Amino acid sequence: MGLSSIAYDLGSGLNGPMSISHLSSPRQQLAFSAKSCSRACITVRAADGNSGSMRAPPSTVRASKLVTNAVAVKSETASIAATKSGHELLLFEALREGLEEEMERDPRVCVLGEDVGHYGGSYKVTKGLAEKFGDLRVLDTPIAENSFTGMAVGAAMTGLRPIVEGMNMGFLLLAYNQISNNCGMLHYTSGGQFTIPVVIRGPGGVGRQLGAEHSQRLESYFQSVPGLQMVACSTPYNAKGLMKAAIRSENPVILCEHVLLYNLKERIPDEEYVCCLERAELVRPGKDVTILTYSRMRHHVLQAAKSLINKGYDPEIIDIISLKPFDLHTIGNSIKKTHKVLIVEECMRTGGIGASLRASIMDNFWDYLDAPIMCLSSQDVPTPYAGTLEEATVVQPPQIVKAIKQLCG
Amino acid sequence: MAYVMRSSPSVQSGSLAPHSSASSVSSSASSSSYILRLGALNSQRSGRLSITRRAIGTANRRTRKPHGVSASTSELVAEKPSIKNALAITREEGLILYEDMVLGRSFEDMCAQMYYRGKMFGFVHLYNGQEAVSTGFVKCLKPEDYVCSTYRDHVHALSKGVPARAVMSELFGKATGICRGQGGSMHMFSKEHGLLGGFAFIGEGIPVATGAAFKTKYEREVLKNDKADAVTVAFFGDGTCNNGQFFECLNMAALWKLPIIFVVENNLWAIGMSHYRATSVPEIWKKGPAFGMPGIHVDGMDVLKVREVALEAVARARRGDGPTLVECETYRFRGHSLADPDELRKPAEKAHYAARDPIIALKKYLLESGLVDETDLRSIDKKIDEIVEDAVEFADASPLPPRSQLLENVFADPKGFGIGPDGKYRCEDPAFTAGTAQV
Numbered sequence: 001m002g003l004s005s006i007a008y009d010l011g012s013g014l015n016g017p018m019s020i021s022h023l024s025s026p027r028q029q030l031a032f033s034a035k036s037c038s039r040a041c042i043t044v045r046a047a048d049g050n051s052g053s054m055r056a057p058p059s060t061v062r063a064s065k066l067v068t069n070a071v072a073v074k075s076e077t078a079s080i081a082a083t084k085s086g087h088e089l090l091l092f093e094a095l096r097e098g099l100e101e102e103m104e105r106d107p108r109v110c111v112l113g114e115d116v117g118h119y120g121g122s123y124k125v126t127k128g129l130a131e132k133f134g135d136l137r138v139l140d141t142p143i144a145e146n147s148f149t150g151m152a153v154g155a156a157m158t159g160l161r162p163i164v165e166g167m168n169m170g171f172l173l174l175a176y177n178q179i180s181n182n183c184g185m186l187h188y189t190s191g192g193q194f195t196i197p198v199v200i201r202g203p204g205g206v207g208r209q210l211g212a213e214h215s216q217r218l219e220s221y222f223q224s225v226p227g228l229q230m231v232a233c234s235t236p237y238n239a240k241g242l243m244k245a246a247i248r249s250e251n252p253v254i255l256c257e258h259v260l261l262y263n264l265k266e267r268i269p270d271e272e273y274v275c276c277l278e279r280a281e282l283v284r285p286g287k288d289v290t291i292l293t294y295s296r297m298r299h300h301v302l303q304a305a306k307s308l309i310n311k312g313y314d315p316e317i318i319d320i321i322s323l324k325p326f327d328l329h330t331i332g333n334s335i336k337k338t339h340k341v342l343i344v345e346e347c348m349r350t351g352g353i354g355a356s357l358r359a360s361i362m363d364n365f366w367d368y369l370d371a372p373i374m375c376l377s378s379q380d381v382p383t384p385y386a387g388t389l390e391e392a393t394v395v396q397p398p399q400i401v402k403a404i405k406q407l408c409g
Numbered sequence: 410m411a412y413v414m415r416s417s418p419s420v421q422s423g424s425l426a427p428h429s430s431a432s433s434v435s436s437s438a439s440s441s442s443y444i445l446r447l448g449a450l451n452s453q454r455s456g457r458l459s460i461t462r463r464a465i466g467t468a469n470r471r472t473r474k475p476h477g478v479s480a481s482t483s484e485l486v487a488e489k490p491s492i493k494n495a496l497a498i499t500r501e502e503g504l505i506l507y508e509d510m511v512l513g514r515s516f517e518d519m520c521a522q523m524y525y526r527g528k529m530f531g532f533v534h535l536y537n538g539q540e541a542v543s544t545g546f547v548k549c550l551k552p553e554d555y556v557c558s559t560y561r562d563h564v565h566a567l568s569k570g571v572p573a574r575a576v577m578s579e580l581f582g583k584a585t586g587i588c589r590g591q592g593g594s595m596h597m598f599s600k601e602h603g604l605l606g607g608f609a610f611i612g613e614g615i616p617v618a619t620g621a622a623f624k625t626k627y628e629r630e631v632l633k634n635d636k637a638d639a640v641t642v643a644f645f646g647d648g649t650c651n652n653g654q655f656f657e658c659l660n661m662a663a664l665w666k667l668p669i670i671f672v673v674e675n676n677l678w679a680i681g682m683s684h685y686r687a688t689s690v691p692e693i694w695k696k697g698p699a700f701g702m703p704g705i706h707v708d709g710m711d712v713l714k715v716r717e718v719a720l721e722a723v724a725r726a727r728r729g730d731g732p733t734l735v736e737c738e739t740y741r742f743r744g745h746s747l748a749d750p751d752e753l754r755k756p757a758e759k760a761h762y763a764a765r766d767p768i769i770a771l772k773k774y775l776l777e778s779g780l781v782d783e784t785d786l787r788s789i790d791k792k793i794d795e796i797v798e799d800a801v802e803f804a805d806a807s808p809l810p811p812r813s814q815l816l817e818n819v820f821a822d823p824k825g826f827g828i829g830p831d832g833k834y835r836c837e838d839p840a841f842t843a844g845t846a847q848v
Contacts, residue, residue, distance in 0.1 A: 107631065107632055108632075110627065110631075134631065136626070136627055136630055136631050137627075137631055141661070142657070142660055142661060142664070144653075144657035144660070144661065146616065146653065146654055146657070147615075147619070147653075147654050147657035147658050147661065148616070148657075148661070149616070150613060150615070150616020150617050150619070150620065150654065151616045151617075151619045151620035151623055151658075151661065152620060153616070153617055153620060154557075154605065154616060154618060154619060154620020154621045154622075154623070154624070155620035155621070155623050155624045155627070156620070157605060157617065157620070157621065158555065158605075158620070158621045158624040159624060159628075160623075160624050160627060177610060177613055178613065178616065181608070181609075181613055182608075182613065182617060186598075186606070187818055187819070187820070187821055188591055188818045188819050189588060189591055189592040189593075189596040189598070189606075189607070190588050190591075190592060190596070190598035190600070190606070190607075190818075191586070191587070191588035191589035191590075191591050191592060191598070191818060192589070192817065192818035192821075193588070193598050193599065193600040194598060194600055194605075195821040196821075197821070226819060227819050227820065227825075229820075229825045249822060249825075250820075250821035250822040251820045251821055251822050251825045277824075277825075278824055278825075278827050278828050278834070279828065322827065325825065325826055325827025325828075325835075326827060327827065327828050328827070328828060328829055328830045329828045329829065329830060329831065329832040330828075332830045364830050365830070
């Protein structure tokens with residue numbers, strides 16, 4: 001049967017909230033493995049007429065047209081969503097909720113960064129927290145990334161649990177000295193004496209014509225640093241869960257957010273939950289091909305999957321979540337089933353997450369592969385300002401469809 | 410605390426003139442004990458030391474005090490009482506200071522020997538000549554206070570209380586080292602003794618120290634622990650004072666009135682780069698008031714002067730009055746590291762500072778003031794020799810780290826190595842802990 005449509009409306013981009021509607025029938029539950037994200041209530045609405053309990057409005061059945069630069073969008077079935085448990089919120093609100101819960105739970109948790117306090121964060125992730133917890137717990141720092149990141153390291157060594165916000169991930173390049181030498185290495189060079197339970201987070205990735213320096217993908221630069229863990233959130237559910245897990249972790253964790261995903265809307269559970277930092281998320285089970293992706297590209301893949309499913313392909317989509325280390329179990333199980341891999345990432349071709357993932361898969365699962373691993377990455381260019389050029393630097397859904405056709409025949 | 414220190418030999422030879430001309434005090438007052446310039450530490454003391462100080466650019470921004478770079482001799486220099494009547498330190502304190510400096514010197518000399526015998530490798534930076542700064546500051550601290558250092562950190566570790574055995578083992582790369590052999594000469598850490606490192610890149614320790622000071626403030630104000638008053642001392646050199654992290658941290662420390670003391674060990678040379686060739690305004694103490702904290706310049710070859718400044722700066726920080734920048738004029742008798750041929754420094758300069766050896770100066774003072782006698786000092790020398798010999802024997806006899814130690818401290822939570830293909834966490838694989846797993 002397959003799912004004939006995914007509740008992704010097209011085109012509105014950053015303007016206004018976007019949602020993924022709720023799923024209830026057992027058949028629809030096929031879409032999500034109980035192991036991975038059933039708690040998430042991330043949903044794919046079956047648009048075929050037999051679903052019974054839910055009827056998909058015709059406007060969402062657009063299997064044939066793929067819009068570039070699409071991000072998940074509001075669905076029309078808000079009324080159905082309202083009857084279910086849990087609460088709806090946007091991704092940045094989910095991050096804030098996770099942060100607030102952890103700050104209430106442990107008084108040693110504090111935030112520092114530029115404009116996190118009175119301004120509420122440039123993407124409003126820390127809005128209201130300074131009023132609630134005070135100026136010292138939500139510290140507005142001067143513009144000195146290297147130094148305040150080092151300050152977070154020193155505070156973590158002596159007992160606090162700071163969260164460093166990079167206003168844009170790219171600014172953390174200035175903090176690279178501290179991130180590499182101190183966050184990553186200090187636990188080891190001190191012989192295990194000091195722990196550095198910091199969380200370094202911020203929005204990265206290519207946005208909407210933000211220019212080259214605000215469109216960087218730092219996950220590829222940080223992945224080599226030993227001693228760091230790195231995760232990327234892609235939905236409100238995993239954003240909150242990963243934020244909480246990162247704060248509770250004793251390791252230094254880099255939480256990669258994406259500029260274009262902050263307004264993603266989803267219904268998340270009321271009860272407390274924490275995601276696992278090392279586990280990948282099975283977004284859609286399938287048997288033809290394994291698509292590995294993360295962050296914003298997950299949504300491009302899901303966009304492309306609509307078309308692929310209509311054409312009869314059955315892709316298994318995995319959001320790798322943990323960029324360092326890779327969850328080789330989930331990835332391996334998938335490869336053993338499908339024997340073909342496509343990696344879709346936003347990093348540059350050279351030295352990106354995809355490059356490492358490819359090497360890792362070859363090391364571990366060579367015997368299970370029927371075809372060379374395909375990897376779709378961004379072009380090795382500084383992101384241009386012009387909209388058409390920017391579109392061409394990042395992987396778009398039509399390219400994903402084409403790659404799958406090439407891979408699967 | 411009034412004391413008399415025998416005046417240092419009149420300081421400045423020609424080649425060092427730019428260094429000393431910062432204040433008009435030095436010219437006529439070089440015989441004075443105290444090269445105190447600028448930035449008073451808002452002292453509340455009443456006349457024990459009848460030195461008047463002008464507070465300049467202190468952290469209190471609302472009251473603007475008059476700016477005066479220079480002051481007349483009489484204002485700044487105390488009338489020196491005779492030696493017998495005014496003693497700064499007790500016999501016990503004197504012996505502690507002496508012992509600490511001798512430990513530092515003997516240990517570093519032994520390091521040099523061991524290096525040339527092939528017992529330790531890599532970059533080793535020795536502290537000979539600068540002992541007064543470490544002893545002067547660290548012996549004013551409580552065990553809960555923090556010290557943050559650079560790659561020239563052996564003596565800071567020893568002063569702070571890290572056993573000589575642990576430091577020597579670390580240098581030999583043995584498993585019994587203070588960092589299990591994983592840090593080495595440039596990365597001495599001790600949680601027990603509050604030593605926050607040991608950093609190879611200059612400047613990168615200063616933010617860490619600032620963070621430790623921030624934690625004290627956080628503990629007081631957010632966690633409401635009134636007893637939290639740990640002070641942090643950050644040591645670094647003259648080369649670091651041209652680095653961005655230095656200035657960024659001066660700003661943040663003054664902004665939030667953090668309990669930190671920035672101690673500049675100005676030994677005039679950053680490997681082969683003279684401080685005057687690298688710095689537009691060589692007087693580092695002047696940069697404190699620019700950020701809103703007192704800037705003090707002190708003779709770093711004289712442990713008692715350093716100690717006096719340190720006591721006041723530490724008290725200031727503990728009270729909650731904020732940070733202080735202290736520039737210590739000091740000198741390293743050896744090269745930058747054991748690999749440095751040290752060809753650029755002039756013999757005259759070296760001789761000048763060798764004559765101001767802090768250990769010899771303290772020894773002279775203690776003997777002349779009648780606090781101790783020769784036998785006391787000789788017994789300390791002997792004791793230190795034994796400690797250092799014992800440290801070497803211990804390090805020699807210690808085991809090298811086993812292969813299984815390689816992956817142990819990469820993560821505090823070893824789940825950070827991830828989930829392996831078999832579905833289990835890699836760290837749960839027995840081969841992993843034995844060091845034979847492929848990662």
